[in-house]
Amino acid sequence: MMNKKIILIDDDEIYQFITIKALTKLDDGVRIFSCLNGKAGLDKLLEEYSREEHFVVLLDLNMPVMNGWEFIQEFEKHNLHHNGNIEVYIVSSSTDQIDIKKAEQFVCVKAFLSKPIPIDKYDYILKGNG
Template sequence: MPQNIESVCIIDDDLIYINLISKIIELKKLSESVLVFNNGKEALDFFLQSLQQEENEEIPQIIFLDLNMPVMDGWEFLNAFSKIKDQIRKKIDLYVVSSSIDSRDIERAKSIDIVSDYLTKPITLDDFERILI
């Protein structure tokens, strides 16, 4: 693993997608661990709790964020996360991953400064290798 990605975070409510992505990451040894949250609120709570610790060791280096989820969707998560991002000392690359091909969603996501890129589901192995290697 050339970049030595310690931890990847998947924020998505689609269990099939989560299992597939986790398996690809594991089989290709693209990251040492995978954190999974089923909605933005679970993920935001995790990040807020991590900020209370002296070291941000638990915080992942890469986040794959779905837009359409229950409880707190991806847009709400992005809004809340952008308010705490500066408190995190670790560099994080955040990728919006959605089945939406609506150009308004793509433009909106890409206009948010904490978003590294917008990827359309299904993500290909080439996408993963480009991001994680």
């Protein structure tokens, strides 16, 4: 199995710290890039992108500079989701059905996950099962 690169996009630094600890506990070979907003996350994804690697984007919705919805719109403009090696997961504290339904409208979004994420769900994502 090819190693995954995780692009963690969330403006909550405590959540980032906990998530990075959980992911590296499950797979110490995973490469994680943490970004505090959607613009930084998109820039990092475009910088790191390769068709030969697998990417997981863990995306918060409410952030400064570029929020999660704006990230998805820009991501889709680059047509990267057609290559099949990038999985986007919305990870939000929102349980608003409007957000969940909106997420389902985007082809690139694999799932909408509500915080806090149990460690077994991260394990499932790392193993490629989403």
